[in-house]
Amino acid sequence: MSAAEPVQEFFSIGEVCELTGLKPHVLRYWESQFRFLSPAKNRSGNRVYQRREIELIMLVKHLLYTEKYTIDGARQKVDEHRKKGELKPLARSALDVQTIETVERELREVLALLGGEDAP
Numbered sequence: 001m002s003a004a005e006p007v008q009e010f011f012s013i014g015e016v017c018e019l020t021g022l023k024p025h026v027l028r029y030w031e032s033q034f035r036f037l038s039p040a041k042n043r044s045g046n047r048v049y050q051r052r053e054i055e056l057i058m059l060v061k062h063l064l065y066t067e068k069y070t071i072d073g074a075r076q077k078v079d080e081h082r083k084k085g086e087l088k089p090l091a092r093s094a095l096d097v098q099t100i101e102t103v104e105r106e107l108r109e110v111l112a113l114l115g116g117e118d119a120p
Helices: 013-020 024-033 051-066 071-084 087-114
Strands: 047-050
Touching (some): 024 051, 051 071
16 A cells, blocks of 8 residues: 655646646736735745645636636735635635646547547
8 A cells, every 4th residue: 555645735836837827927917916925935036836825826817817807806806705704715616626627628638639639
């Protein structure tokens, strides 16, 4: 019986970009607009994100790209959720939705390849 794989606690900006589908400049801009997005920096000065911050990034992405809020509107919405104590579950939910969408997209690509079609 093998030991369970350790859960990764810290992520580089490149890993966060891959997980979220966002570009590094977008993440850096959001850091200037949302005070709760402030990743620590390692000894080399590189950003180091925690899972909690990735969940918040996914919530912001959902508010901006899916629900079409402005930056100010998204900031207000996050503050409302925080005051109601709903922020953590909503942020986790946004990350779960992104994960499901990614898996579905990858499955469609695999099916297209297996069927000899071009991926969508």
